[in-house]
Amino acid sequence: MSEFAPLFIGIPGTADTLSVETAGAKATQLWRMSRLGLNVPPAFVLPTGLCAAINRNETDALEALEQGLRDGIAPLEAATGRRFGDARAPLLVSVRSGAAQSMPGMLETILDVGLNAVSVRGLIASTGNPRLAWDSYRRFIQIYGEVVEGVPAAAFDAALAGMISSEGVDGESSLDSEALERLTHEFQAIVIRAAGHPIPDDPMAQLSAAARAVYRSWDGARAREYRRLNGLDNLAGTAVTVQVMVFGNAGGKSGSGVAFSRNPATGANELYVDFLFDAQGEDVVAGRRMPGDAALLAARLPGPAQALAAGVKRLEREFHDIQDVEFTVEEGRLFFLQTRSAKRTPRAALRVLVDLVDEGLLDRATALARASAVDVAAAGTLRFATRPAAIARAISASPGVASGRIAFDSASAKARASGGDPVILVRHDTSTEDVGGFAVAAGILTAVGGRTAHAAVVARQLGRVCLVGCHELTIDETGRRGEIAGLAIEDGDWLSLDGESGEIALGRQEIVTDLPQVELAAIDSWRQP
Template sequence: MTKWVYLFSEGSKEQKGLLGGKGANLAEMTKLGLPVPTGFTVTTEACLDYLSHQNQLTDEMKEQVTQAVETLSEKTGKRFGDLDQPLLVSVRSGSKFSMPGMMDTVLNLGLNDQTVAAIAKNSQDERFAYDCYRRLLQMFGDVVMGIDNQKFESRITALKKLHQLNYDNELTAEHWKTIVSEYKEIYRQAIQREFPQNPIEQLHLAIEAVFGSWNNARAKTYRRLHDISDDLGTAVNIQEMVFGNFGDSSGTGVVFSRNPSTGEPGLFGEYLINAQGEDVVAGVRTPKPIQVLAEELPEQFQQLQSILENLEKHYRDMQDVEFTIENGKLFILQTRNGKRTSKAALTILLDFFREGIITEEELIERIEAKDLEASLHPSFDETVISNRVPFLSGLAASPGAAVGAAYFTAEAATEAKARGEKVILVREETSPEDIEGIAVSEAVVTARGGMTSHAAVVARGMGICSVVGCEALTMEEDGGVVGKETIKEGTILSVDGTLGNVYFGEIPLEELTNTVALDELQSIWDQHAKFQVRANAETPKDIETAMALGATGIGLARTEHMFFERTRLLQFRRLILADTLDERLEVLKDLKDVQKQDFKSIYQAAGGKATTIRLLDPPLHEFLPKNNDECREVAKALNKSFNEVKRKSDNLAEVNPMLGFRGLRLGVAYPEIYRMQGEAIVEAASEVIKERGYEIQPEIMIPFTIDAQEFAKVRCSIETAIQDFLAVSNQKITYQIGTMIEIPRACLVADEIAKYADFFSFGTNDLTQMVLGLSRDDSPRIINQYGEAGIFEDDPFQVLDEHGVGAMMKIAIEKGRQTKPNLKIGICGEAAAHPKSLVFLNTLPINYISCSPFRIPQAKMTLAQYGVTGLKK
């Protein structure tokens, strides 16, 4: 025989799946000897059975409920329908996961026309008795029979208006008798039968109603929003009633053991004197802060405080407790782990660790990525965002939330910012020329592009929220079009870069208070991580941000990004449009001074930590003039003819520039460019060593290698320039020259390349697009289709493709280490920092990963969790 019903004395906190969170905690508190009203739980399995049997309780369930009621009567000395000691119970839902307010409750069950009169006589308080009866009639009618609650509320409102009263507690016993009579008539008219007088019938109907509420609309919505399975069911908790509406020495309230908004220690909550629990949450009366209870009922306050401190230590978590005081006696009706803001979650865990409530390992294990993420970026008010529907969605390219006015060009965005506006840059796609517009924007939204597109990479580096690849967005001359909706210049948008959604209008932002002790967490995480986490960053601001967020160094400083600013872009165009070596050398002379200052700034911002600078790797299409107007503008600025600029641009144009003239190929064709950069890197290091005393060992990365001899040739050219400088300056600086492995052939000949390379750094973006044959900028549509078809579980540009890309990496690492056993190996790119990717990377013998600054804390946290518990895929 299946056991459908458990007394509180029979369960424990470990049985949340069977008894629901509320039932398991009531059982646990009963075992602890806390003042919990006696009761029993009908299990979640009974709920699922009920829902699968045409919504009917089986005879076996009814029999077990009756037996439990008998046991309850023996323990309390009260019985259903008894005129001397009538038993009244509450009926409450309780699923495995807390779903506040989503399912239904019935209080004072067991009252009928006879027992209400008996309670009035025995308590010598008619007002109390009939107040309880009207509550049962109202809740039962609403929850169990589906009668519109407003029909009940309107009668109370009318009665208060008639007698010129403001509050429910001003109504007398006679008033409540009138209301009871009217409520019974409402029930009779709506249901076409009398309110049931048999308490067992009331109980069966109430249990069925709670089971049924598992599938009500608001519960389904809540589960969808919080990723809770529909297959869990809810338990039902039947508990002896205690009464907070028994006069001025009675009351009810809800209290947290710590502030759920800030995490500060100390009781936080509200209560009402002479009220039942539903009054607090229903907003019928304005409750008082819990601290006032210390003045009104000091003994009960001290007892409540002591109980919460013990519960917090027992559950090792912040507790959310419902309590009732009946004639001066305190009862605990429920405890659960309290919901809290992300900032509070981190603060509470750190405090628990410092107080010795949890261990270092538990601290690491219990931090959630979403809380860490939210503590670093703005987010929308959850109560508002849950009721809003986005009009546009895309890839969540850079987390955070922002509100601003839409502008469609970098120039317009910059001008709007100068006027004091908050700006959202909306583009078909971004290019290096948009850098100033991106820099002044609160968020970037693009119609095209993937997670590694220009907009995504630059926004992540700057910590600006971004949504890219919004396929429903079409950019037209006067704005953006999404279906029948139009985004015009100045339209206010709210952008959620964490979820990839865009909304019309302003959504309030949660206040961002960066008081989380990241430094303390970083030192703890580092002790448990298998390898280091560096940053992809090249501007001093981004590097300083990365260091503040825990970067152990710079794994990728992209020198082509240094030419996105307008005046530098012009210089770079002068270089790539030059026709002769002399013309290039003249430009390079100026660029060397500029680059040296760039590299000095990088070394200074990194504070002596390991820094890898990648030599130029420009897909030239990002830097060439895009149209005739731009060609005329560039021609004028460079003092060249339009035809000359147009001819050169056309000659350099490529059908597939991502696989064209870039990276090391630039160094082979124009070795003077890489020689200039090598000299500038070492000269900058030399000056910073003298000025700051840092121990700098320059790490120079040559990108896009496919062949050992190709790499050796370019390395020799760079090294010659470096050695010439060191000889002239009479200095000794140790440096390394390595390569970025991002082409499948390089993986296959890694043993040969390793003869000449001091380190390998895998470029996950390019390696992914080449292994999978998917353009990293044009892939979202294909990836979405493959996801819907069940071919891809994850976007390979966000989560490392273990079986394809990962297999190539394994080959390259094995071959490289065969040649050089101590070869330093890093993994660069956002995919490397994804928690799923880190599970795989922990199996490889690597030295570090490198990602955008704001992903560093989550990556370090995940690595530490892996070190403590091992992560499961």
């Protein structure tokens, strides 16, 4: 068997054993979830060893990629009873990245690969859901256009906004199938104008281009910056996982979400969920829509909610650590798409270690080794010396307090930080393109977004205070000014964020630190003979 042959996940009769170094962490954890009996869509993975050679355009590597994709698709067709590009029961796949260590949001993913003018009709016929089919098709065109062809996202966003306005609805989730069909044709025209050619109809050509784009994302600016900030320059590259699509955008009993087995901001032993109904996974992690929480999921979909809670705790027991789980519900059926050790604040890291030892999930020696990597100085609870008058509130995605000068973009944040001032990065929504701004900011404030968006995950990992979903914040980025609750703010003004209460205040505040004495005492006791 070739060293670049596909390795399979969740397909009966295959007995591949995956390693993190070869298959990347994402695919390896998928394989382990499937072995635990959790509901994982079938998939195959092409190895990290192809990444550098693909990005150098080496002929042998490109041929190995094409052969690997052909060899991988056939078992997915057999496992599902669908055919790639079929006119009656089409198979659609996602193409996902995954390095040996998690890099949340830094690499590319392309969903709904395999759609064309024929298979979209097959999807309508096989599901009886024309809205699902056209919603998936327009999503595919946009993400393929952006990632593979380099079409600016703004062009698609403008067309979507225009369609929402012309239809007189309050958002994309309210567009009907006829409007989404027209939007799909608009998106196709945008790609042709920008790229000079249409997206290929041939599903295998789509798949090949998507896989090469995911490999290329390893060398993208944000991925390089993330590796630099986190000391990951020794990684070989990303793997590429091709997985059967499941549809969170299939209606009111469907959706996508992210669940943490414990609160990654505080360490509290509670299920921590962001979930969007009738949405695909990228909607959640992009942070552009306001998700619901575990209580809302349980109220509307109690069966999947119970299965999720049980599955997440099972994964925590399996991996002996707090887990970050991505999942989709398709017409009331739960699918697990990813698990990884969760990014957490230093404060949460200490509490989780103490609780895992107390619960018998972790031995003291292992816990002590993990504790040695925690920045204890950053684990304290920050608070303002005096409580300021709040002008607005937002959702806390990462705790603590921060006071700094406003910057409306990452470049401005870097410039102010280089001058010695603390910075509050204020954005309508954040993306992982802002990772350079996160690195220098003391705090982050957004108008929209959820606690489990990739940007919020990165903010927690970096130990930055992060408040999201401030409905009272509006920004005029071209004028470098904005308003919070009707009060004007400008670039360079002082702003203060409280990540415990979610409160926002104008002006500069004095900050004091309270260390986690209970957790530190417990950890110290482990060192006693």
